[in-house]
Amino acid sequence: MSKLKVLVVEDELIVAMDIAEQLRDLGAEPVGHAKSGEQAIELAGQLRPDLVMMDVHLASSMDGISAAQVIRDQFDIPCLFLSAFSGADSLARAQLTAPAGYLSKPFDESELGLALAAVSK
Incomplete structure (x- = not known):
C-alpha cells in the first residue's frame, strides 16, 4: 500500500512544519505546503495529493473553506479541516x-492518526 499523500495548507510555518512531522510519523507523505487558499488550489492541481489538510482561517483573501470547495469541485480531492476556532457559521x-473531517487545533498525533485512518478507508 502506498503512503497517503497530503498537502498541508497552513499560514503559520511552525504549525505547518509540526503537522508535516506528525504526518511522517504516522506513515503519510507530506507532498507540499501552501500558505494561502489560492496557493492551495494551484498546488492541489499540480501535486494531486490524496488529501488536503486545510486551515479554515488563512491570512489571505481566500479562506480555507472557499479553497476547499474549489479543490473539491475541480480535482475531487477531499479536505480535512483544521481550526482553532469552531464557530457555528x-x-x-x-x-x-x-x-x-474536522480537527480542532491544537490536536495530538493520535487524533490526526484517527482522521487519516478514516480517509484511507
Missing part, C-alpha cells in the same frame, strides 16, 4: 464542502 460552511 464556519462549521456550517465547511459542511457544504463534504469534508473528510
Whole structure:
C-alpha cells in the first residue's frame, strides 16, 4: 500500500512544519505546503495529493473553506479541516464542502492518526 499523500495548507510555518512531522510519523507523505487558499488550489492541481489538510482561517483573501470547495469541485480531492476556532457559521460552511473531517487545533498525533485512518478507508 502506498503512503497517503497530503498537502498541508497552513499560514503559520511552525504549525505547518509540526503537522508535516506528525504526518511522517504516522506513515503519510507530506507532498507540499501552501500558505494561502489560492496557493492551495494551484498546488492541489499540480501535486494531486490524496488529501488536503486545510486551515479554515488563512491570512489571505481566500479562506480555507472557499479553497476547499474549489479543490473539491475541480480535482475531487477531499479536505480535512483544521481550526482553532469552531464557530457555528464556519462549521456550517465547511459542511457544504463534504469534508473528510474536522480537527480542532491544537490536536495530538493520535487524533490526526484517527482522521487519516478514516480517509484511507
